[in-house]
Amino acid sequence: xxxxxxxxxxxxxxxxxxxxxxxxxxxxxxxxxxxxxxxxxxxxxxxxxxxxxxxxxxxxxxxxxxxxxxxxxxxxxxxxxxxxxxxxxxxxxxxxxxxxxxxxxxxxxxxxxxxxxxxxxxxxxxxxxxxxxxxxxxxxxxxxxxxxxxxxxxxxxxxxxxxxxxxxxxxxxxxxxxxxxxxxxxxxxxxxxxxxxxxxxxxxxxxxxxxxxxxxxxxxxxxxxxxxxxxxxxxxxxxxxxxxxxxxxxxxxxxxxxxxxxxxxxxxxxxxxxxxxxxxxxxxxxxxxxxxxxxxxxxxxxxxxxxxxxxxxxxxxxxxxxxxxxxxxxxxxxxxxxxxxxxxxxxxxxxxxxxxxxxxxxxxxxxxxxxxxxxxxxxxxxxxxxxxxxxxxxxxxxxxxxxxxxxxxxxxxxxxxxxxxxxxxx
Amino acid sequence: xxxxxxxxxxxxxxxxxxxxxxxxxxxxxxxxxxxxxxxxxxxxxxxxxxxxxxxxxxxxxxxxxxxxxxxxxxxxxxxxxxxxxxxxxxxxxxxxxxxxxxxxxxxxxxxxxxxxxxxxxxxxxxxxxxxxxxxxxxxxxxxxxxxxxxxxxxxxxxxxxxxxxxxxxxxxxxxxxxxxxxxxxxxxxxxxxxxxxxxxxxxxxxxxxxxxxxxxxxxxxxxxxxxxxxxxxxxxxxxxxxxxxxxxxxxxxxxxxxxxxxxxxxxxxxxxxxxxxxxxxxxxxxxxxxxxxxxxxxxxxxxxxxxxxxxxxxxxxxxxxxxxxxxxxxxxxxxxxxxxxxxxxxxxxxxxxxxxxxxxxxxxxxxxxxxxxxxxxxxxxxxxxxxxxxxxxxxxxxxxxxxxxxxxxxxxxxxxxxxxxxxxxx
Numbered sequence: 146x147x148x149x150x151x152x153x154x155x156x157x158x159x160x161x162x163x164x165x166x167x168x169x170x171x172x173x174x175x176x177x178x179x180x181x182x183x184x185x186x187x188x189x190x191x192x193x194x195x196x197x198x199x200x201x202x203x204x205x206x207x208x209x210x211x212x213x214x215x216x217x218x219x220x221x222x223x224x225x226x227x228x229x230x231x232x233x234x235x236x237x238x239x240x241x242x243x244x245x246x247x248x249x250x251x252x253x254x255x256x257x258x259x260x261x262x263x264x265x266x267x268x269x270x271x272x273x274x275x276x277x278x279x280x281x282x283x284x285x286x287x288x289x290x291x292x293x294x295x296x297x298x299x300x301x302x303x304x305x306x307x308x309x310x311x312x313x314x315x316x317x318x319x320x321x322x323x324x325x326x327x328x329x330x331x332x333x334x335x336x337x338x339x340x341x342x343x344x345x346x347x348x349x350x351x352x353x354x355x356x357x358x359x360x361x362x363x364x365x366x367x368x369x370x371x372x373x374x375x376x377x378x379x380x381x382x383x384x385x386x387x388x389x390x391x392x393x394x395x396x397x398x399x400x401x402x403x404x405x406x407x408x409x410x411x412x413x414x415x416x417x418x419x420x421x422x423x424x425x426x427x428x429x430x431x432x433x434x435x436x437x438x439x440x441x442x443x444x445x446x447x448x449x450x451x452x453x454x455x456x457x458x459x460x461x462x463x464x465x466x467x468x469x470x471x472x473x474x475x476x477x478x479x480x481x482x483x484x485x486x487x488x489x490x491x492x493x494x495x496x497x498x499x500x501x502x503x504x505x506x507x508x509x510x511x512x513x514x515x516x517x518x519x520x521x522x523x524x525x526x527x528x529x530x531x532x533x534x535x536x537x538x539x540x541x542x543x544x545x546x547x548x549x550x551x552x553x554x555x556x557x558x559x560x561x562x563x564x565x566x567x568x569x570x571x
Numbered sequence: 572x573x574x575x576x577x578x579x580x581x582x583x584x585x586x587x588x589x590x591x592x593x594x595x596x597x598x599x600x601x602x603x604x605x606x607x608x609x610x611x612x613x614x615x616x617x618x619x620x621x622x623x624x625x626x627x628x629x630x631x632x633x634x635x636x637x638x639x640x641x642x643x644x645x646x647x648x649x650x651x652x653x654x655x656x657x658x659x660x661x662x663x664x665x666x667x668x669x670x671x672x673x674x675x676x677x678x679x680x681x682x683x684x685x686x687x688x689x690x691x692x693x694x695x696x697x698x699x700x701x702x703x704x705x706x707x708x709x710x711x712x713x714x715x716x717x718x719x720x721x722x723x724x725x726x727x728x729x730x731x732x733x734x735x736x737x738x739x740x741x742x743x744x745x746x747x748x749x750x751x752x753x754x755x756x757x758x759x760x761x762x763x764x765x766x767x768x769x770x771x772x773x774x775x776x777x778x779x780x781x782x783x784x785x786x787x788x789x790x791x792x793x794x795x796x797x798x799x800x801x802x803x804x805x806x807x808x809x810x811x812x813x814x815x816x817x818x819x820x821x822x823x824x825x826x827x828x829x830x831x832x833x834x835x836x837x838x839x840x841x842x843x844x845x846x847x848x849x850x851x852x853x854x855x856x857x858x859x860x861x862x863x864x865x866x867x868x869x870x871x872x873x874x875x876x877x878x879x880x881x882x883x884x885x886x887x888x889x890x891x892x893x894x895x896x897x898x899x900x901x902x903x904x905x906x907x908x909x910x911x912x913x914x915x916x917x918x919x920x921x922x923x924x925x926x927x928x929x930x931x932x933x934x935x936x937x938x939x940x941x942x943x944x945x946x947x948x949x950x951x952x953x954x955x956x957x958x959x960x961x962x963x964x965x966x967x968x969x970x971x972x973x974x975x976x977x978x979x980x981x982x983x984x985x986x987x988x989x990x991x992x993x994x995x996x997x
Contacts, residue, residue: 226976233676233970240674241684246666250659250931258667263944264888264910275982311980347944366788368800370944374791395989402985429992433985476961483957484690491961494997496989499962502977503970505676506958518689518773518796520956530946531909532932535902535917536925544659544929550652551928554737556701559828559859563821563922566855571920 146397146411146426146448148419152460160447161464163376163513164406171359179334179363186340193331198272200306205342207308207324215313227315230503231282237505238287241524253540260528262292263370265344267336268321269351272301272328276309277352283507283522284350285319291527296321297344299336301328329353333360337369348372350522352509372522376513379408380497381466383457383479386415388472389493393418394425396470399498401439401446408512409446410464412457416450423448458482465516468497487516538571572823572837572852572874574845578886586873587890589802589939590832597785605760605789612766619757624698626732631768633734633750641739653741656929657708663931664713667950679966686954688718689796691770693762694747695777698727698754702735703778709933709948710776711745717953722747723770725762727754755779759786763795774798776948778935798948802939805834806923807892809883809905812841814898815919819844820851822896825924827865827872834938835872836890838883842876849874884908891942894923913942964997 149156181189187205195201216224247257268284270277281298288296298321300312308326316324325343327335333353337360339345348370349361358375365371380400382393393411400409411422426443433439451457458479461469465485473479476491483489487510488500500506509522520526536544545564552560575582607615613631621627642650673683694710696703707724714722724747726738734752742750751769753761759779763786765771774796775787784801791797806826808819819837826835837848852869859865877883884905887895891911899905902917909915913936914926926932935948946952962970971990978986 220980222976223980226973226980229677229973230977233680233682236676237674237682240672243669248663248666248931250662251655254659254925254930256659256663256931258949261910275980277981279977279981362792365791365800368940370941374794391992392989395985395992398985399983399989402983429985429988433988434982435984439985480959484687486957488958488960491959492963494964494967494993495960495962496974496993498974498978498983498986498989499680499967499970500958500960501974501986503973504680504960504962505674505682506960511955514794515796516955516957518955521958523684523956523958525951525956529911529937529942529944530949530951531912531942532914532926532947532949533906533917534914534921534926534930534932536921536930537918538920541920541925544925547652547655547929548922548924548927550648551656551705552924554646554649554652554701555703555705556860557825557828557924558861559821559824559855559865560924560927562855562859563818563825563924566817566821567920567922 146423146443146446148448150450151452152449157460157463160449161514163408166355166358166376168355168359168362171356175330175359175363178330178360179338182331182334182340183338187342190327190331190335190340194302194327197329198301199304200302202302202306202326205325205327207313207326212313212317212322215310218310219314223311224314227278227318231286231318233503233505234282234286235290238290238524251543253537254544256532256534258530258532260530262528263347264293265295265346266293266527267346267349268296268298269332269349269353269357270298270300270312271353271357276311278311278315279502279508280351281312281315281319283509285316285321287522287524287527289320291524293527295344296323297336297346298324299327299332302326330356330360333357333364337364337367372509372526373511373519374513374515377406377408378403379467379512380470381410381412381461381464382470382472383461384413384415384418384472387474388413388415388418390418390421390425392493393422393472394429396496397426398429398433398439401442402433402435405438405441407442409442411448412461413450414452414454414457419448419450465514467510467512467516470497485517487511487521541567542571572849572869572872575873575875577877578875583886583889586875587940589834592781592784592802594781594785594788597782601756601785601789604756604786605764608757608760608766609764613768616753616757616761616766620728620753623755624727625730626728628728628732628752631751631753633739633752635748638739638743638748641736644736645740649737650740653704653744657712657744659929659931660708660712661716664716664950677969679963680970682958682960684956684958686956688954689773690719691721691772692719692953693772693775694722694724695758695775695779695783696724696726696738697779697783702737704737704741705928705934706777707738707741707745709935711742711747713948713950713953715746717950719953721770722749723762723772724750725753725758728752756782756786759783759790763790763793798935798952799937799945800939800941803832803834804829805892805938806894806896807836807838807887807890808896808898809887810839810841810844810898813900814839814841814844816844816847816851818919819848819898820855822922823852824855824859824865827868828859828861831864831867833868835868836892837874838887839876840878840880840883845874845876891940893936893938893942896923911943913937913947967993968997
């Protein structure tokens with residue numbers, strides 16, 4: 146880790162930078178995938194699956210027998226852990242419904258706002274070395290709670306045409322039974338355009354590699370909504386003099402093991418912690434199976450000493466971390482200083498991995514500084530809010546003149562007429 | 572208006588289509604504007620303003636004297652109307668704050684979500700024939716209520732380098748004093764990149780022409796958030812046998828006068844209304860100053876008779892109108908059928924123009940079918956939600972095994988270690 150002490154504003158601007166996504170180069174490939182799938186539908190999806198996942202599928206959709214059989218292939222302890230995590234994630238997301246508040250803005254003029262589920266949503270779960278069943282929880286639980294009518298899950302098959310049982314088990318636990326064996330940009334294209342078997346959805350959720358990210362951008366251009374812009378995962382750990390070096394090191398390593406492009410930042414008002422954390426990182430690193438990945442990520446990471454706590458939080462808010470850990474016995478003292486973060490982990494006994502899996506918060510969060518303007522996935526993400534207004538005769542009588550005056554000042558006479566013609570009848 | 576009776580699913584697919592935005596052709600122009608402003612800042616902004624708005628400005632920022640002087644140039648009746656509308660819009664948006672709900676998902680594991688203002692927002696108000704001061708209300712009121720620290724308003728100057736007093740008056744009423752004389756794609760580029768005088772913002776709001784729309788797309792690529800994708804304004808009026816032809820016609824015309832590309836749709840379960848509405852439209856049209864524009868819009872608009880009310884709402888939800896008027900004495904009977912709409916106007920005495928100006932609801936709404944996945948501008952749009960979790964020793968003891976089991980099944984050992992190292996101390 147590179148060490149900085151009370152960095153200047155210029156250095157801070159360098160430290161908050163993230164690696165640029167090079168999506169421009171992928172545009173031609175992605176356009177081809179969308180065009181092929183638009184023209185040839187399922188056949189094109191199968192052909193891409195053969196090319197990229199090395200398996201020719203007869204049937205894209207996972208059968209009910211495959212879903213039901215998944216449980217038998219799962220260790221009981223993992224079933225239990227996923228079921229426990231499911232309860233917590235569901236419990237937290239259930240608190241996020243907004244109530245309908247009807248307000249009479251003036252006599253006879255009633256306005257309200259109602260959250261309504263997005264009808265059709267697509268959940269993308271990446272493949273790779275490990276089955277990301279935790280992401281199934283994080284996307285399928287709020288989709289189900291919101292009441293989305295059609296929840297479609299896409300995830301790439303292995304070379305035998307199978308989906309990992311942990312994915313299927315978790316999906317079924319969340320009530321999702323419409324699962325397709327398709328990954329990468331072809332999955333995003335299929336969800337955005339629709340094919341004979343894969344439904345076109347209104348919004349696509351989920352992480353993925355650069356092809357998936359580029360395909361989600363293309364989907365946006367075509368009018369499909371997406372959860373949020375993507376970037377490599379990040380953690381920023383802040384510690385004061387009550388921070389614990391071995392815990393901090395473990396959290397930094399948990400982020401670093403994700404990938405070589407993982408963003409790992411340590412900010413402290415306690416200069417002594419920097420060498421201690423460094424030593425602990427080195428000590429803990431040796432026994433990690435993903436040691437090489439973590440080492441690469443750490444080589445580009447930063448330790449930053451900022452003596453003044455307000456300045457430290459200026460830096461943190463400017464960085465706008467996806468995951469923000471407050472390693473302190475007085476964690477709550479810092480909450481009011483937080484302006485920009487995806488999810489916050491307070492105190493010495495709240496590691497990021499708790500939120501990654503099981504505390505109840507969502508782990509699909511804004512990276513790359515997007516926490517300045519975006520929320521993580523939550524109930525809002527699966528609903529849109531419709532506003533309503535109902536005006537009675539008394540209401541229009543009271544409000545009419547205001548509308549007419551404003552409409553005419555904007556030179557929109559027909560807008561004024563729509564009020565006048567009604568007022569004549571009152 | 573073209574008339575359809577119980578259209579087939581194929582015809583419905585045609586009827587829900589909107590005109591395609593041809594933004595692809597503008598990309599080169601927009602890229603130039605962004606590059607110029609990135610390199611030359613204010614000087615480039617001034618040069619574009621001279622080119623497009625025909626005025627060379629010394630100072631981009633509106634002075635406090637200009638803002639304070641606006642009131643004197645405003646008719647008292649218009650001041651009063653704007654002030655009344657301001658009260659209603661503020662009152663409605665004030666009901667939209669979400670409370671913080673702390674939930675203990677399991678003993679010792681506490682999670683919550685908090686809405687935090689987006690720090691820096693840019694509000695774009697288009698120029699053109701009339702001053703769109705109503706849009707100032709709709710964007711500045713929620714920005715102010717949310718507590719955004721920096722609210723920047725951009726709007727094009729006239730040929731004398733002035734901003735219309737109604738814009739300045741309304742901005743000041745909403746507490747916005749950072750106003751720049753810059754319009755079009757150069758305004759969006761300046762807000763996205765920042766210049767010497769115009770601050771870089773986190774999110775850009777507001778309507779505009781195709782150049783503004785294309786520039787907002789470019790801003791998204793550069794990491795600036797925007798309110799929503801754009802498209803021409805729309806109304807869909809639904810009427811049953813208690814709908815009133817003259818009111819309906821007035822609402823259709825109010826939409827049609829916006830622009831030649833305005834989308835106007837009339838759906839009814841009462842076939843008799845179709846010729847009555849047509850006659851009323853023709854009668855009311857003659858006296859409109861924007862008659863030619865309205866006629867052009869109406870020539871591409873549809874009247875659709877659907878005998879079955881459920882089928883009518885299937886069509887309406889598939890269309891997903893920006894503005895949806897229920898012209899009926901039993902308006903509330905239909906609310907439960909609505910799945911997709913931006914803002915809904917219930918009953919015979921609730922014209923769209925009420926919501927455009929003064930009822931309290933926001934008039935910045937999703938067009939082009941985006942109401943399927945997007946909300947209109949509301950308090951959520953000016954805030955992001957940060958999740959928090961705090962776990963005590965007892966909590967981690969209870970949750971630890973679940974996290975470790977899941978992390979190891981995802982082959983992320985460092986994630987498990989972050990829990991293990993803490994459990995050793997408990």
